[in-house]
Amino acid sequence: MLKHPRSLPRSINYLFKEQRLLFILVGILIGSTFFIFQPTLSRLNPSDPTTHSSLPSSIYHRNQDSSSGSSGFFSKRTFPGRVPAGIGRKSLRIVVTGGAGFVGSHLVDKLISRGDETNVMGTLNMLGLAKRVGARFLLTSTSEVYGDPLEHPQKETYWGNVNPIGERSCYDEGKRTAETLTMDYHRGADVEVRIARIFNTYGPRMCLDDGRVVSNFVAQVIRKQPMTVYGDGKQTRSFQYVSDLVDGLVALMEGEHVGPFNLGNPGEFTMLELAEVVKETIDSSATIEFKPNTADDPHKRKPDISKAKELLNWEPRISLREGLPLMVNDFRNRILNGDEGKGL
Ligand code: UDP
Numbered sequence: 451m452l453k454h455p456r457s458l459p460r461s462i463n464y465l466f467k468e469q470r471l472l473f474i475l476v477g478i479l480i481g482s483t484f485f486i487f488q489p490t491l492s493r494l495n496p497s498d499p500t501t502h503s504s505l506p507s508s509i510y511h512r513n514q515d516s517s518s519g520s521s522g523f524f525s526k527r528t529f530p531g532r533v534p535a536g537i538g539r540k541s542l543r544i545v546v547t548g549g550a551g552f553v554g555s556h557l558v559d560k561l562i563s564r565g566d567e568t569n570v571m572g573t574l575n576m577l578g579l580a581k582r583v584g585a586r587f588l589l590t591s592t593s594e595v596y597g598d599p600l601e602h603p604q605k606e607t608y609w610g611n612v613n614p615i616g617e618r619s620c621y622d623e624g625k626r627t628a629e630t631l632t633m634d635y636h637r638g639a640d641v642e643v644r645i646a647r648i649f650n651t652y653g654p655r656m657c658l659d660d661g662r663v664v665s666n667f668v669a670q671v672i673r674k675q676p677m678t679v680y681g682d683g684k685q686t687r688s689f690q691y692v693s694d695l696v697d698g699l700v701a702l703m704e705g706e707h708v709g710p711f712n713l714g715n716p717g718e719f720t721m722l723e724l725a726e727v728v729k730e731t732i733d734s735s736a737t738i739e740f741k742p743n744t745a746d747d748p749h750k751r752k753p754d755i756s757k758a759k760e761l762l763n764w765e766p767r768i769s770l771r772e773g774l775p776l777m778v779n780d781f782r783n784r785i786l787n788g789d790e791g792k793g794l
Contacts (some may be wrong), residue, residue: 573628584643588703589632591710593649593751594622603718603752606647606710606740607696617745629710636708646701649714649753653692653773654780663721664689667728667779668774671736677729681743683722686750690715694766701762714753715766724770731774 465471567736573589580587596604597612612622635641652664659669690713698713717729722738729736758764 452510514532534705569624570627573631575642577631580628580641580643581635581639584763585630586644586703587635588699589628589643589645590699591629591645591647592625593712593714593753594618594646595626595629595647596748596751597622598746598748599750602715602750603754604712605754606712606757613746633708643708645711645760646699646702646708646713647710647753648695649690649712649751650687650694651690651695651714652777654777656777658781658784663687663724663780664728664774664777668732668778669785671728672730672778672782674733676737676739677725678741679725679738680741681720681721681747683725683738683740684720685743685747686718686720686752687724688714688716688718688752689724689770690766691768691770691776694768698758698762698766700765701758701764705762707761711758711762712753712755713758713764714755715770716752717770717771718750718752718753727770727774731771732778 463472577587579585593604596608596610599608600611601608604792608624612626613619614623629645632643632645636643650662650664652662656662656665658665670677694715695713698711702709702711702713725736725738730742755765
């Protein structure tokens with residue numbers, strides 16, 4: 451049976467009885483104090499994109515307001531967000547995202563999609579964070595954005611030749627999307643960004659079994675196994691020593707140019723030539739074994755670094771023949787000490 455609704459005087463009477471009103475007021479006071487002294491909780495502001503972790507911020511704060519004068523996809527509204535603990539000092543606020551040869555995400559098809567979908571989502575999340583804390587954002591993109599290039603060497607102005615539905619598309623298109631988002635946040639949401647397109651990089655402390663060609667060849671020869679050359683081995687890559695890349699990234703972050711900048715060593719080698727250098731460096735009795743190549747493998751890669759030379763005053767200093775022995779020492783130590791599989 452439905453209860454008869456209370457009359458107003460009876461409700462007021464009920465509130466005042468047994469100090470109920472006092473308890474309600476004390477409750478409100480405690481709640482308010484908690485929110486005032488807990489700044490992170492006050493982030494529950496619906497206009498702050500970073501509070502909606504389940505939604506990509508692109509979807510969340512798409513600009514419907516043409517009067518804002520925003521040139522990009524995102525609005526120029528300012529979000530008063532909070533700075534997470536530990537990055538209070540403005541000088542510490544640098545956000546880095548991207549893989550670009552540091553992750554072996556293109557080893558297996560499934561990993562391609564997982565690795566590089568994460569790249570898109572990760573980039574979005576990190577751009578949201580950069581926006582919130584006022585950080586300078588570095589996207590470590592990759593030469594993969596050029597796909598199987600029809601222009602050689604590749605300049606930053608080249609738009610690339612990418613298969614959008616192939617086996618390595620999640621990787622290539624993932625990185626291209628990450629660049630798009632980064633530029634859009636820069637134009638439309640005032641995030642300060644830098645973009646580096648990193649070409650094949652090698653050096654000590656790489657993961658021994660990440661499937662990259664330099665680490666594969668070096669580990670194989672140290673283990674007295676044949677070097678696995680995919681396809682006919684005539685495809686080319688340009689190999690950069692890791693410290694050159696680090697110098698380039700530092701110059702990029704300290705400079706005022708957004709990029710994208712190619713960061714790579716223009717020294718170009720076929721895989722057969724690389725195998726020869728590895729053989730000379732480690733063991734003259736090393737052999738080669740040919741294996742089928744992966745789908746859509748780019749035929750050639752060589753960075754045009756004139757833009758980085760001119761605007762960042764940067765160029766690589768360490769040739770493959772100088773850098774390879776440094777990597778070999780580290781690989782040899784780890785393999786001989788049974789430290790296999792460990793690395794970055
Ligand atoms: N590659 C090879 N043997 C290997 C691993 C890779 O011949 O054991 C070839 C691969 O087919 C590609 C090139 O080396 O043409 C560079 O491959 P990597 O994965 O190092 O870099 P990316 O393709 O991303 O430039």
